[in-house]
Structure formats: structure tokens, C-alpha cells
Amino acid sequence: MQYYNHDTYIFLDGEFVKANEAGTDFFGQALHYGYGAFEGLRAYATHNGARIFKAEEHFERLKKSCEAINLPFTWTTRELSESAYELLERNNLRAAYIRPLVFSGSNMHLTSASASHIVIAAWEWGPFLGQNLLNVCISSIRRPDSNAFQIDAKISGQYINAIRATSDAIQQGFDEALMLDQDGFVAQASSENLFIEKDFKLYTPPLDNAFPGITRQTVIAICKELNIDIVEKTLTIEDVLAADSAFLCGTAAGIIGIQRIDNTTYPEDWENTIGSSIQRTYKKLVLEQENYEVII
Structure with a gap:
């Protein structure tokens, strides 16, 4: 490019x-x-x-x-x-x-x-991960240890792990990689935050080992505005694979749904998920088609 x-x-x-x-x-x-x-x-x-x-x-x-x-x-x-x-x-x-x-x-x-x-x-740059639903893998490359790095800051050198994880995922035929923290919990994707839907609630990893994304915070604000239940909690690989649906979010990527992780395909049709509803609301927000003063 x-x-x-x-x-x-x-x-x-x-x-x-x-x-x-x-x-x-x-x-x-x-x-x-x-x-x-x-x-x-x-x-x-x-x-x-x-x-x-x-x-x-x-x-x-x-x-x-x-x-x-x-x-x-x-x-x-x-x-x-x-x-x-x-x-x-x-x-x-x-x-x-x-x-x-x-x-x-x-x-x-x-x-x-x-x-x-x-x-x-x-x-000019379109959505970082495209617009189609994603195929994602669990990466063997982990997030930096929060005791060793300032992981809540966007420091240039820290993104080597993200480059490695993404490159490995693409070589295996996936679009993106999910990275675990040092304790084996799911932290985030290489450069996006993760949300999963289970039984009409959204869950997202806490900021202990995940980056405090501005888009992540906007999604949480949208949930509060739309009365959507959202919970921050540690997520295991089993939690993520057992979800009804999932999506990633970030400034470069926007909000984009996940079709499958490794060999597990999510059962819910994306258009009927909470994530899809939030995606539509987010697009209206950034395009200023609706006035969400509380969120902004």
C-alpha cells in the first residue's frame, strides 16, 4: 500500500x-x-x-x-x-x-x-481488518507481562509481539489472532479489544492485561446508553469458545464480528447479535447521524 x-x-x-x-x-x-x-x-x-x-x-x-x-x-x-x-x-x-x-x-x-x-x-485507509466476519485463531504468542511493560500505553517497541501474532495467524489462513496474558486468560486480539456475547449479555476482559482502547470504552458507553448488560471479567479460552457470538473493536478496525475461532464457529447469525446492533450504533455515532452527547 x-x-x-x-x-x-x-x-x-x-x-x-x-x-x-x-x-x-x-x-x-x-x-x-x-x-x-x-x-x-x-x-x-x-x-x-x-x-x-x-x-x-x-x-x-x-x-x-x-x-x-x-x-x-x-x-x-x-x-x-x-x-x-x-x-x-x-x-x-x-x-x-x-x-x-x-x-x-x-x-x-x-x-x-x-x-x-x-x-x-x-x-485514506479502509477498515483495518476489512468488513467481512473474521476467522480468528488463539495465538501461542502472549501479551507482554504487565509487570515488565507499561501495557496501558501505546509504545512503539511493544508491538513486536502483535506483529508476530498477526503474521503467524495470516500464515495459518486466519485473519487475526487472540492473545493470552501471562496467566493463560484471553486478553485481547493483537491490536483490538474483544467482546463476547453469552445469554444476551456482553463480556470483555478487564484492563489488567488488555489495552484500554478508546473504542472499547465507547462500546461500553453505548451499552449503558442502550441498557445492554455488560460485564468485565477474566475470560478463559473455554469461555470464548462457548460464547454465542463475539466481536473485536478498535479505531483502525472499527467494530467487526467474528465468525469462528480456531475450529469453533459461533452459532448466532451476526445480524441478530448484540454486537451487530452496537456496530450499527457506532457507525451512526462516528458519522454524526445521531446525537449521542452522553457517549461523546
Whole structure:
């Protein structure tokens, strides 16, 4: 996939520059050690124009991710939100995926960064996992241990496990992988949160070893708004395989149903599930077709 061309702008340290003219620091800690933090946002083409869903909430989480690894963060969420909107205008984008990255500069020592840089890129990108129901496998690659990593932050280097899990799943003929935590409980997919439906209730793993996704929190808010019972609890592989239906959610993927996990196919028709109802509500929410002020 081509992410930019000679006309594409990126936002780099306060300026809008051509993507193909931006240089790379080959002595940077981000490149060598994964010392960086990133976010993922989506802009949607609404009747009010291009609208970034929960922009300031995403940039606030980016700030917290940087603070978690002592990476200087010198920008306000408001100015970054405004820069993201200007970036969309400069690239003539109404619907797009937006990727901010804060990264450290030149330093070959294993010490905290004294300064940092920020880049924001945007490109047209459909749903990360497509739009068809997913075939998912249980991965042998586990989530990082919460005692060893700051797993509630989006740190660049931590996504090696996610890349490995997804790559292995695709090589086996699946679309995505579910990852277990260090105790053998189901934590999440490689980069999405998991919900299962059982007996007209939704269940999702707690945040002990799962990432606190903004889309995950939006799903929980939608459930409360629609009076859908939802429970956060540890889930075993047996719980997940015995469910009536299941779905994944994330900014890049949106909300997407699961058809089967390993050799187990879910019995409920997706269109009749709670997940499908939430999917429809979420689409109306991000497209501003309905006013859910409590959720936003």
C-alpha cells in the first residue's frame, strides 16, 4: 500500500512539510530501540465535514504514553487536534486514518530522552481488518507481562509481539489472532479489544492485561446508553469458545464480528447479535447521524 506521494504533507515539529522530503535520524533511539509512542485516530466524512472522532481524547492518551516512558511531551492536545485538522485540509482528505508519532532523537545510550519530536501523517485507509466476519485463531504468542511493560500505553517497541501474532495467524489462513496474558486468560486480539456475547449479555476482559482502547470504552458507553448488560471479567479460552457470538473493536478496525475461532464457529447469525446492533450504533455515532452527547 502506498501511504504518500510527492503531493502529500505531514506535520513535523510544528511545520507542514512534504512527506518525501522529510529526513530520518538514523541514530535515533526510536529507530534502534523502539523508544517512541504513537496513536491512531480516524476522521470521518460527515454532513458536518471531516470530523475526527474523539481527537483530544486520543492526543491526551498520547501524552500519557509519553509520560509513562519519560519521553518529553511539549504540545497541548488542542494544538495537536488543530494541526491534525489542518493536515486533512492540506491533503484534501475527508475520511482518513491519522497517525501521530512522538519519537526520541539521536542517542545510542540506554537513557531517557532529553528532547523529542512529533510527526503526524494521514492517509485514506479502509477498515483495518476489512468488513467481512473474521476467522480468528488463539495465538501461542502472549501479551507482554504487565509487570515488565507499561501495557496501558501505546509504545512503539511493544508491538513486536502483535506483529508476530498477526503474521503467524495470516500464515495459518486466519485473519487475526487472540492473545493470552501471562496467566493463560484471553486478553485481547493483537491490536483490538474483544467482546463476547453469552445469554444476551456482553463480556470483555478487564484492563489488567488488555489495552484500554478508546473504542472499547465507547462500546461500553453505548451499552449503558442502550441498557445492554455488560460485564468485565477474566475470560478463559473455554469461555470464548462457548460464547454465542463475539466481536473485536478498535479505531483502525472499527467494530467487526467474528465468525469462528480456531475450529469453533459461533452459532448466532451476526445480524441478530448484540454486537451487530452496537456496530450499527457506532457507525451512526462516528458519522454524526445521531446525537449521542452522553457517549461523546
